[in-house]
Amino acid sequence: MIRKIGYACINLSLDCRSSRTFRLVSYSEERLAETIKGNLNCLQQILEFNLKKQIYFFRITSDLIPFASHPVNQFPWQRVFKQQFKEIGRFISSKGMRVSLHPGQFTILNSPRKEVVKNARRELIYHNQVLDLMGLNSSHKIQIHVGGVYGNKQSARLRFEKNFQCLPHSVKNRLVIENDDRSFSLADCLKTSSKLRIPIVLDSLHHSLLNEGEPLEKAFKNFVPTWSKKDGRPIVDYSEQAKNKRPGSHASELTPRLFKGFIERTRRFNFDLMLELKAKEKNAFRALKILAELSGKDRSKQSE
DNA sequence: AGTTGTCAAGCTAGT
DNA sequence: ACTAGCTTGACAACT
Numbered sequence: 077m078i079r080k081i082g083y084a085c086i087n088l089s090l091d092c093r094s095s096r097t098f099r100l101v102s103y104s105e106e107r108l109a110e111t112i113k114g115n116l117n118c119l120q121q122i123l124e125f126n127l128k129k130q131i132y133f134f135r136i137t138s139d140l141i142p143f144a145s146h147p148v149n150q151f152p153w154q155r156v157f158k159q160q161f162k163e164i165g166r167f168i169s170s171k172g173m174r175v176s177l178h179p180g181q182f183t184i185l186n187s188p189r190k191e192v193v194k195n196a197r198r199e200l201i202y203h204n205q206v207l208d209l210m211g212l213n214s215s216h217k218i219q220i221h222v223g224g225v226y227g228n229k230q231s232a233r234l235r236f237e238k239n240f241q242c243l244p245h246s247v248k249n250r251l252v253i254e255n256d257d258r259s260f261s262l263a264d265c266l267k268t269s270s271k272l273r274i275p276i277v278l279d280s281l282h283h284s285l286l287n288e289g290e291p292l293e294k295a296f297k298n299f300v301p302t303w304s305k306k307d308g309r310p311i312v313d314y315s316e317q318a319k320n321k322r323p324g325s326h327a328s329e330l331t332p333r334l335f336k337g338f339i340e341r342t343r344r345f346n347f348d349l350m351l352e353l354k355a356k357e358k359n360a361f362r363a364l365k366i367l368a369e370l371s372g373k374d375r376s377k378q379s380e
Numbered sequence: 381a382g383t384t385g386t387c388a389a390g391c392t393a394g395t
Numbered sequence: 396a397c398t399a400g401c402t403t404g405a406c407a408a409c410t
Contacts, residue, residue: 084402084403085402085403086402086403086404093403093405095403095404095405096405096406097387097405097406098405098406098407099386099387099406099407100387100388101387101407102406102407135402135403137402137403138402138403139403143388145388145389146388146389148388177402178402178403179402180389180390180401180402180403181389181390181391181400181401181402182388182389182390182391183389183390184389184390184391187390187391189390191389192389192390195388195389195390196389199389219402221401223390223391224390224391224392225391225392226391256392256401257392257401258391258392258393259391259392313402321399321400322393322394322395322399322400323393323394324393324399324400324401325399325400325401326400326401326402350402352402354403356403
């Protein structure tokens with residue numbers, strides 16, 4: 077059954093953003109420090125909001141630190157904001173919460189271009205620093221896609237595996253791969269997962285768009301064992317196709333009928349669920365309500 | 381105050 | 396050839 081439920085990056089109920097940024101041309105250390113401070117304060121507010129609403133899973137935005145892996149940024153933000161990171165981390169662990177991070181579309185570890193791989197590496201190190209500074213263990217994950225195909229999926233996949241091996245140890249401990257909707261299916265990810273011994277985040281919408289014919293139940297049966305004890309509970313990304321939009325674009329609102337169907341089909345597995353729907357926390361409320369109705373019991377113990 | 385062109389970075393597929 | 400879409404629009408200059 078679904079244990080923790082979460083949403084991604086933005087809270088629409090609060091009037092703050094933890095992803096404030098600015099243009100590179102207006103970069104200054106003052107501007108950077110001010111923005112980071114605001115972003116961290118907002119992140120704290122979001123987590124407190126979540127706790128009140130019994131939302132125990134959250135994806136932290138990659139924009140928390142603007143230009144974090146850009147060479148322009150030489151500001152020692154890790155040291156300057158050390159204490160605030162620590163407090164946030166303590167809040168997360170002490171309340172039994174879980175967080176994840178999803179580096180952006182530019183983080184391509186398997187690119188044939190050296191420069192792109194180098195940037196990806198820097199970006200992954202930044203994401204890992206955020207979790208390290210918070211003092212969180214390896215169940216708090218960083219998820220990325222395998223990357224581009226470049227005309228040969230096999231060699232593209234091998235390049236990912238090779239470049240992964242060159243990452244710092246602590247990054248490797250937190251990195252998980254997610255099946256995408258165009259290139260690397262769950263079956264592809266399983267090959268890399270078994271070679272590198274890293275877990276897979278199953279994205280339900282992506283799987284419905286790109287698969288090897290496995291029904292959802294079979295997909296779960298395959299991806300769940302890629303999670304070991306130190307990785308925490310398996311993570312699933314849930315979203316729905318937006319009506320009248322291109323395949324893969326995310327709906328705003330959760331459809332109770334579809335969500336109930338999803339719960340029904342996956343109830344024999346224990347996992348945490350990340351909602352990737354544009355209406356954010358509103359859908360998390362809805363999902364929690366539906367779960368409570370279905371199970372007929374209090375969900376306040378979901379973090380156990 | 382409201383509008384609009386542009387923004388650090390990559391890649392794919394639909395149009 | 397262009398552009399929407401991706402985990403997320405928002406900044407900043409202009410009217």
